[in-house]
Amino acid sequence: MSFKGLVKEMRDGIGSISRRGIEGRHWRNRARSHIVPDVTPLELVNQGQWANLPPELLLDIISRIEESETSWPARTVVVYCASVCKSWRDATKEIVKTPEECGRLTFPISLKQPGPRDSPIQCYIRRDRATSIHRLYFGLTPSEGESDKLLLAAKKIRKATSTEFALSLVADDFSRTSSTYVGKLRSNFLGTKFTIYDSEPPTDATSLHINNNRSSQRFHKKQVSVRTPVCNYSIATISYELNVLRTRGPRRMNCIMHSIPVSSIQEGGTAPTPKSFPHLFDDSFKSKDLNATPSSAGPVCFDSLMLKNKAPRWHEQLQCWCLNFKGRVTVASVKNFQLVASVDPTHNVSAAEQDKVILQFGKIGKDIFTMDYRYPLSAFQAFVICLSSFDTKPACE
Structure with a gap:
């Protein structure tokens, strides 16, 4: 029997046990006047027979599954384990490591955790011009069953004075009131400066850059669910140097990562690593979300990490600018870049x-681009930086 079939059998078992629990209520009401032996608490019984496995056996089972399922879409089997019941979920979360430690993406929170230090995580982006949707997939190159490898999706929204990209975990719902909304990217009028917003506060709450737009002001405090992101937190800014006369060569860009300290790339340094989505904010966050004034800058309690594009070299024979992408980029494009620490x-x-090279991005076909990132960037941060390259920049090239 396949593991998916086994999980289905578990869920069916959980449902049958719940039904038997309802049918047995009449017997328990009659037995209240009698002395009965100690039994398993009702909470564990309602989870089903699979919740009562010995902890040692459960850890061994999930450990073997976690080691064997190394890549997507087979990696979803590990997520299936966490969906069986609470005890399985706790055991799975204990075993699964962060991308920095194991180089694997498992749960949605992995998309906001730093990548591995040694080798980059390789992804690719597919652009749909008709719908203005950009999809980030896990893997080396496009293949069959792409829906099973979708990591993030972004929808381009043109406005009178700016361009925005709304990011979501799914490709059919980009509403800020949705639980799948993860953040956005906003440009200025010329498309030379961009601000990255996260739907969740960064690990270091003292370095928040809070932005409240009109859409969040339409809601009354009592009408907003605490699970609904009503504010965006500025975590990075991207700027492109002006090059109106096209005399400076390829694009030049700088990224200031407000939520990542420069000490993270020093020896022994660590980057902020969220462990879960903090949907339930405390009172201080809720009051800030609803009452703060718009701001594009705020206090920073550490020196932020700055990234710059690696300078290309001029190839005399080919008469063009070149970078060594190690075979991951095959088509010349003004969008191609590599980012290193400044x-x-x-x-x-x-x-x-x-x-x-912390992040590299380049074209391999019509509307298909590769994206390879590593520590201290997360998949979310890397994807948003790459999205800024898709916007039209007449003043920069």
Whole structure:
């Protein structure tokens, strides 16, 4: 029997046990006057027979599954384990490691956790011009069953003075009131500056850049669910240098990651790693979400990490600018780039870390692009940075 069939059998068993529990209520009402032996608490019984497995056996089963299912779409089997019952979910969350530790994406929160330090996570982006939707998939190149490997989706929304990309976990719902909404990207009028907004507050709450637009002001405080993201938190800014006369060569971009300290790339440093989506905010967050004034800048309690595009070299024979993408980019495009750390010498960052490509993005076919990212960026941050390259920039090229 396949594992999916086994999970279905578990859920059927859970349902039958719940029905038997309802039928047995009359017997328990008659037995209240009698002395009965200790029994398993009702909460565990309602979870089904699979919840009563010995913890050692349960950990061994999930550990074997987690080790064997290394890539998507087979990786979904690990998620199926977490959906069986509470005890299975706790055991799975205990075993599954962050992308930085294991190089794998498992739960949705993995998309907002830093990537691995050694080798990058390889993804690709497919652009749909008709619907203005960009989809991020896990894997080397496009293949069959892409829906099973969808990580994030973004919809381009043109406005009178700016362009926005709304990001979601699914490709058919980009509403800010949806539980699948994860953030957005907004440009200025010229398309030279972009701001990245996260739907959840960063790990370091003191470095919040809070933005309240008119859509969040339409809701009354009592009408807003605490699970509904009513505010966006600015976590990074992207800027492209002006190049109106096209005399400066390819695009030049800089990214200031407000939520990532520069110490994260120093020896022994760590990047913020959220463990879960904090849907239930405390009172201070709720009051800020509803009453704060719009702001594009705020206090920062650490030196933010800055990324810059790696300078290409001029190829005399080909008469073009070139970068070594190690075979991951095959089509020349103004959108192609590689990002490295831009660090002040006083921060004591090794030369190897400064030369390491943190994010690379490039074209491999019509409306198909590769995206490879590593620590300290997350899949969400990397995808949004790449989205800024899709916007039209007449003043930069």
